[in-house]
Amino acid sequence: MNRLLLSVVALVALVSCAQGHPDIDFPFGRIVNGEAVEIESHPYQVSIQTTKGSHFCGGSLISSDTVLTAAHCMQSYAASELQVRLGSTSRSSGGEVVTVRAFKYHEGYNSKLMVNDVAIMKLSTPVRQTSKIRAIELADSEAVSGTNAVVSGWGTTCFLFCSSPDNLLEVGVELLHYKDCAQDTYNYGSDSILETMVCATGEKKDACQGDSGGPLVANGKQVGVVSWGNGCAWTGYPGVYADVASLKKWIDETSASL
Template identity: 40%
Template sequence: MSRSLLLTLCALLCLVAVARCLPLQEDEESSQGPRIVGGYVTDVAQCPYQISLRYKGITTPQNPYRHRCGGSVIRNNLIATAAHCVIGTVASQFKVVAGTNLLSGTDGVIVSVSKIIMHEEYFSGAAYNNDIALLVVDPPLPLNNFTIKAIDLASEPPLPGAISKISGWGTTASGGSASNVLLAVDVPIVSNEICNQDYENFGDSTYQITPAMLCAGVRGVGGKDACQGDSGGPLVVRDQLHGVVSWGNACALADYPGVYANVSNLRPWLDEKIAEESQL
């Protein structure tokens, strides 16, 4: 099997052990969708940029849209998420739900995805490198600065030790228990140098920490992290989007921080794509 075909299959099925998309099967009940590790119940008013990205497989159109990944509102018509959440899909397979606390709720604003803009160099040079994508939604979200609000993009990396806030509906552990409510967790930033040392003996040589990645975790302790179902969701420091949930070795291990797409490093790409969309 060719490397490109293997990567596409992995992304489509969300079965790569380190990816943090939610591995729901087509016939699995939506109640299996689940939560962050070591976190606390939050309210969407505390993270109004958070969205649920819901997906419907094209082979089973009778099934409802189900939570697949998180994402962040960055403009009224643009969502930032992870490239591995959308690779091998088409826009019509997705709905974005904003302004809700519930994993399967319909109380929020539901809009369609009209366009997927995935980083052209995703997976280039290292596993999950440049793991970023933009979704264009139509109609635009009705920003109210309370439960639906755009978040500013970081232009400088956070300092190691800075406390980040991660939110989403991901599992409490790999294959963990379910929750239908939005959770958050506070985790310190880990320098890329230290993080790369932690991952030095993980997997093969493709699993390295690049400048397009950012790490966060409680080293030596563990117990707090994003997990499956949180992919694409926000890592926020001081009200700026610094990271997009990407990958890690299992979840919340003491020796392996979680790894995120580094927004400040990817800012030139983001700015270029945002500018292109604003001119349409």
């Protein structure tokens, strides 16, 4: 399931799972179990919104006029319906709001397999980079399992029945190479975790709904884009991200041509 929408199917599955497995941990806390942070800590973080100001996904500034986000975030919109808020800890006020000129998502995106879950957005006007608005460098080498990373966003603070915070949150996690994530240690299996993905895990720590498209960062570079997961912070189900390094050629070429 992607991190953008909750569905009736998910709710039914959760209730059924809880009845059959009373030992399941239900996550409560922040992003999940993260902490509040100021935008200066993640100046590349942006809120992707409708032009009415409704936040629905995260993204990252990768140049003065280019935002990286998830393909699944872009499925229901035209560019004219979108805006981006940059440089603000709050998703609802402050910073700069810039409209979107165009966007393109990966031609190989598959909503069933969740492969190639990346999209590029072009802003109507370039932004001036400051301490609160700054592009992030993209990783160009594969993730190393066990590397410390951080994911940020304005998503919900638990899987179900939680509102989205107005102020930015972050949570620390550890990277998992896709081959490690696909091992029997975790519950996805090798058919679900594919080469254009990277995972991140933490004890009851994860991204959640509304964080989709946002940045996973390690060693000062963006290594992932929030993509999908089974629940949020459920034991045995790491968060799954689009792998920036394996998709970097497409990102660079699309950013240059769009």
